[in-house]
Amino acid sequence: xxxxxxxxxxxxxxxxxxxxxxxxxxxxxxxxxSNSGIGLETARVLALAGAKVIIPxxxxxxxxxxxxxxKRIIPQAExxxxxxxxxxxxSIKSFANAFLELNLPxxxxxxxxxxxxxxxxxxxxxxxxxxxxxxxxxxYLTQLLKNKLKESAPGSRVVCLxxxxxxxxxxxxxxxxxxxxxxxxxxxxxxYGQAKLANILFAKELQRQFSAEGVDIAVTSVHPGAVExxxxxxLDLFSAWDFIRCTRGLLTLLKEIVGxxxxxVGASTTIFCCVSPDIKKGEFYAxxxxxRSVLNEQSENKEMAKQLWDISERLLVDKLLESIEDSNPxxxxxxxxxxxxxxx
Numbered sequence: 001x002x003x004x005x006x007x008x009x010x011x012x013x014x015x016x017x018x019x020x021x022x023x024x025x026x027x028x029x030x031x032x033x034s035n036s037g038i039g040l041e042t043a044r045v046l047a048l049a050g051a052k053v054i055i056p057x058x059x060x061x062x063x064x065x066x067x068x069x070x071k072r073i074i075p076q077a078e079x080x081x082x083x084x085x086x087x088x089x090x091s092i093k094s095f096a097n098a099f100l101e102l103n104l105p106x107x108x109x110x111x112x113x114x115x116x117x118x119x120x121x122x123x124x125x126x127x128x129x130x131x132x133x134x135x136x137x138x139x140y141l142t143q144l145l146k147n148k149l150k151e152s153a154p155g156s157r158v159v160c161l162x163x164x165x166x167x168x169x170x171x172x173x174x175x176x177x178x179x180x181x182x183x184x185x186x187x188x189x190x191x192y193g194q195a196k197l198a199n200i201l202f203a204k205e206l207q208r209q210f211s212a213e214g215v216d217i218a219v220t221s222v223h224p225g226a227v228e229x230x231x232x233x234x235l236d237l238f239s240a241w242d243f244i245r246c247t248r249g250l251l252t253l254l255k256e257i258v259g260x261x262x263x264x265v266g267a268s269t270t271i272f273c274c275v276s277p278d279i280k281k282g283e284f285y286a287x288x289x290x291x292r293s294v295l296n297e298q299s300e301n302k303e304m305a306k307q308l309w310d311i312s313e314r315l316l317v318d319k320l321l322e323s324i325e326d327s328n329p330x331x332x333x334x335x336x337x338x339x340x341x342x343x344x
Contacts, residue, residue, distance in 0.1 A: 004278075009287035012264040013045040013271035016288070022275040024051035028104045028152075029274070030145075031055070032086065032138070033113025035062040038161070038224055041267040042110055044070045046274065047077035051108065056084035056095060086113055086137030087123040089319055096144035105152040106145055108274050111138040111160045111199070117188040125319045128182040134195035139202060139312045143339040154216035158206065159273045162199040162221045162284070164294035168247050169193030174298025175201070175308060181315075189247075197296050200284055201305040202312075207282035208302070220273040223286035223294055227266030313339065 006019055016022070029046045033039035035057040043053045047070055057063040063081030070077050082098055085091035099106075114134045123132035142149075142158065149156045170193040178184060180198075182191055200221045207219040272288045273279055283290050284299065298304050316339060 007272070007288050009289075010261070010265050011268055011288055013041060013268040014048065014264065016268055016271050017045060017049045017275060020275050020277070022049045024049040024107075024275070027051045027107040029053045029108035029110065030099070030106060031110040031112055032084065032141070033057075035066040037263055038227060038267045038270065039110075039112040040066055040069065041263045042112060042270050042274075043079070044073065044077075045267065045271050046108065047074050047079060049275065052078040052080070052104070054080050054082060054099060056082045058085045059083060084141075086133045086141070087127075087129065089125050089137075089140060089316070090323070092137060092140050093144065096141065099145070100148065106148045107152050107156050109142065109145060109149060109156075109158045110270060110274065111142065111158070112270065113138075114161060114195075116165075116192050119188075120182060120186040127315075128186070128191060130188075130191045130195045131181055131198070134192075135198040135202065136312060136315065138199070140316055140339070142202075142206065143313075143316075149217055150210075150213075150215050156217045157274060158203070158217065158219040159270055160199045160203040160219070160221045161270065162203075162223055163192070163196040164223050164225075164286070165189065165193045166197035166200055166223075166296045166299070167193075167294045170197055170296055171248070172297040174296055174301060174304055177307065177311065180311065197299070198308055198312075200296070200299050201301075201308050203284075204282050204299070205302075205305040205309045208305075211281065218273075218279055218281045220279055220282070221284045222269045222273055223284070223291060224266045224269055225261045225286065227261045227263060 004019060007016065024046060027050070029051045031039050031043045031046070031053060034043040034053070034055045043055060043066070047053045055063045055066050057066065060081055060083050063083070067079045067081055070079060080102070082095055083091065084095040115130055121129050123129055125132070127136050138160065149158065169189040175194055175197055180194065203219045203221040210217045210219065269285050269288050273285055280290065284295050285291060286294060
């Protein structure tokens, strides 16, 4: 299929649903980080198209505030607040259980939330924050909801928010598996770049697995562009210097920053991947089209993607096993199964 010629890099998400005449009535969407920025706009536009939208935030107060914001514009919007802290594995598990207890389908999973830059600090479970939230948190969440996505197929979609940082702040060698969790050294932008390449590799491996199982689910990854948001709230002078020092194409990156997008346009590529009939499974998108210009050379490396998947799964199992009391022993294999069932 050829893309609608009316769709340009600066077409807003709301205009996209009008151009596609998208009707998501009866569909359920889940957008992480939907309390602000791109996530809030994504939730709003999906609700405008008729979807019931799950609003997961770190606190219920933030979720209710987001819902009030959306309902001021779309009074009829169906929105469900839930608590989710992607820096805490126990919170992710509790959220997944709470969602599954609603007995709803899951047609659209938008892994949108993220953190960028700042000093080195860790999640509750000991992951470097950028790797822990941007990749590990969404990896675990998706695993817990995987069966629900399959039950909701055909036509379910997973959209993973990445960034051009996967290209700009990493070398052509891609992920450094000896420093995934900043074990050897930490620089804010390289860590961010690794997490964003991890998002892409995860999306591609997840797509391969669904396709191998014969399940009709489309998984894509997205670079939204330089967008107004609070993503850079942790940036400091060290991060700014690191930003300049680590960039392999500073002029290209500066050109992107100059092409700053307001949030209604910044969310459009996410919406495109949610509603367009023209998307290709497993691809990386930017500016409402497949993109190759800000894609790391290792993005198609199947071995790297599989290695990342296996390491991520092992890290999760190890962390989850640590939380089990000696009085309630469980085998490693049984615990690994919980990564995809979402059961208590």
